[in-house]
Amino acid sequence: MSDKDPSIKPWGGRFTEATDQFVERFTASVSFDQRLYHHDINGSLAHAAMLAKVGVLTTDELSKIQEGLEEIRAEILSGRFEWSISLEDVHMNIEARLTDKIGITGKKLHTGRSRNDQVATDIRLYLRDELALIVTELSRLQQGLITLATREAHTIMPGFTHLQTAQPVTFGHHMLAWNEMLERDYSRFQDCAARLNQCPLGAAALAGTTYPIDRHYSAELLGFDRPTENSLDSVSDRDFAIEFAAAASLLMTHMSRFSEELVLWTSAQFKFIELPDRFCTGSSIMPQKKNPDVPELIRGKVGRVNGHLVSLLTLMKSQPLAYNKDNQEDKEPLFDIIDTVKDCLKAYADMVPAITVNADITREAAMRGFSTATDLADYLVRKGLPFRDAHEVVGKSVAYGIAENKDLSEMSLAELQTFSTDIEQDVFDVLTLEGSVNARDHIGGTAPKQVLAAAERALARLNLRG
Numbered sequence: 001m002s003d004k005d006p007s008i009k010p011w012g013g014r015f016t017e018a019t020d021q022f023v024e025r026f027t028a029s030v031s032f033d034q035r036l037y038h039h040d041i042n043g044s045l046a047h048a049a050m051l052a053k054v055g056v057l058t059t060d061e062l063s064k065i066q067e068g069l070e071e072i073r074a075e076i077l078s079g080r081f082e083w084s085i086s087l088e089d090v091h092m093n094i095e096a097r098l099t100d101k102i103g104i105t106g107k108k109l110h111t112g113r114s115r116n117d118q119v120a121t122d123i124r125l126y127l128r129d130e131l132a133l134i135v136t137e138l139s140r141l142q143q144g145l146i147t148l149a150t151r152e153a154h155t156i157m158p159g160f161t162h163l164q165t166a167q168p169v170t171f172g173h174h175m176l177a178w179n180e181m182l183e184r185d186y187s188r189f190q191d192c193a194a195r196l197n198q199c200p201l202g203a204a205a206l207a208g209t210t211y212p213i214d215r216h217y218s219a220e221l222l223g224f225d226r227p228t229e230n231s232l233d234s235v236s237d238r239d240f241a242i243e244f245a246a247a248a249s250l251l252m253t254h255m256s257r258f259s260e261e262l263v264l265w266t267s268a269q270f271k272f273i274e275l276p277d278r279f280c281t282g283s284s285i286m287p288q289k290k291n292p293d294v295p296e297l298i299r300g301k302v303g304r305v306n307g308h309l310v311s312l313l314t315l316m317k318s319q320p321l322a323y324n325k326d327n328q329e330d331k332e333p334l335f336d337i338i339d340t341v342k343d344c345l346k347a348y349a350d351m352v353p354a355i356t357v358n359a360d361i362t363r364e365a366a367m368r369g370f371s372t373a374t375d376l377a378d379y380l381v382r383k384g385l386p387f388r389d390a391h392e393v394v395g396k397s398v399a400y401g402i403a404e405n406k407d408l409s410e411m412s413l414a415e416l417q418t419f420s421t422d423i424e425q426d427v428f429d430v431l432t433l434e435g436s437v438n439a440r441d442h443i444g445g446t447a448p449k450q451v452l453a454a455a456e457r458a459l460a461r462l463n464l465r466g
C-alpha cells in the first residue's frame, strides 16, 4: 500500500484520490499530539475492556488488544515507534500499528468509539496527571516560602504602597503574602481538576453509539468520577482547558509579581537580597554584572501563558456543536502552558529557599522614609488627639525631619515636643521599627509573633494536602 493510496487512511473508503501533500501536513496533529500516547493507550485499554465486558469483544480479542497496545507503549517509550504524518494524529498512528501487529482484531478496537470522544478523553486524562505534577511543584514552592518566612520572621524591611516607603513590615510577612496568592492558585487548580474528572468515552462521534456500552465501567476504569452527561457537549467541551489556562494565567501573574520584586531587590539600589550565583548569569561586556535572569524570564513568560488563554477562549468562541476540527488547535497552547508553568514553578521552588536577606540593609531602608510616621499619629490618638490633628502634627515633624535629615526616632524628646506637648518619653517605644511591627499584633498583622503563627497555619494547611 503506497502513501498515494487513499485506503491507507482509516477513513479512506469514500475517497478517490490521496490527500494533497500540503493539506496532509497542514491538517496533521501527530507532531504535537504524540505526547498524548500514554493516555491514548490507557483510554483504549479501558474502552476495550468495556467492550469485552458487554460482549462486543471476546476475551481472546481483548487480550490481543491489551498485549498489542502494551507493546506499542514500549515501542514509543524506547523511541522505536515510527510516527507517520499520513496517519494524521496519535490516535490513528497507534490504531494502525495495532492492526499491523494483531491483524483484524486491531480494527475492532474502534467499535463504538470515535476520535472525537477519544481525544476529549485523552486530553482530560493527560491534563489530570499534569495538574497533579503542577500542584506538587506548587506545594514545594509554598513550603520554601513558608520556611523563608519563618527564618525571616523578625527581619524588618520597609513595606511599600505606591513603591514609596509606607510602614515597616517583616520580611517573613511579605513572603507569606506571596504564599496566600499561591494558596488561592492551588485551590483553583483543585477546582479545575474536580470539574474535569468526567469521562467523555461513549459519546462517540457526537450522538452516542448503538452498541450496548457501559459508560460507567469505562469511566471507573480510568479513575473518572462519572461519565459526562451529554454526548454533544462531551465531544465539543474544552472548558476544562480554558479553566486550567485561566488558573495558570493567574498563577503566572503572581509569579511575575514576585519576579518584579526579586529583580528590584537584587539591584545595587535596593540590595535587599542575594540570589545564589547558580540562578543568575553574567554579562559578556560588563564584568561586574550578576543578572537575575530567572526572575526576569518568569516575569516575561506570563505573556505567553496569557496569550494561550486568549487563544483557547477565541478557539471556542462561536463554535457550533458538536466536534469541529478547530478543536485540534487546543493542544499546542495547552501543552505550552503546562510546560511553562512546570518550569517556572521548578525554578522558584529550587531558588526560593536559597534566597539570602541582607537584614542590615532592609532595616536601614526602613529607617529611611519615615516609616513609623503612622505609629506616631496612632500614639497621639491614644493620648487623646483626634486623628486628623495627629496627622497634622506628624506631617510637621516629618517636614522637620526632611529639613534636618533625621528620622523621627532620631529626634530628641525636646525636638518632638515642639510639635505637640502630648509627646512624652514613651514615644520612643512606638517610633522604633521593632515597636512598630510588634504593635501590629493581630491575625494577618506583621508582628513577628503573628508571622510565626501564620507560617505554622500555612504549613498545617500544606500538610493536609494529599
Ligand code: ARG
Pocket (backbone or CB within 6 Å): 029, 033, 089, 115, 116, 119, 323, 325, 327, 328, 329
Ligand atoms: N486530531 C484530532 C484533534 O486533535 C482528533 C479528532 C479528530 N476527529 C475528526 N473527526 N477528524 O482534535
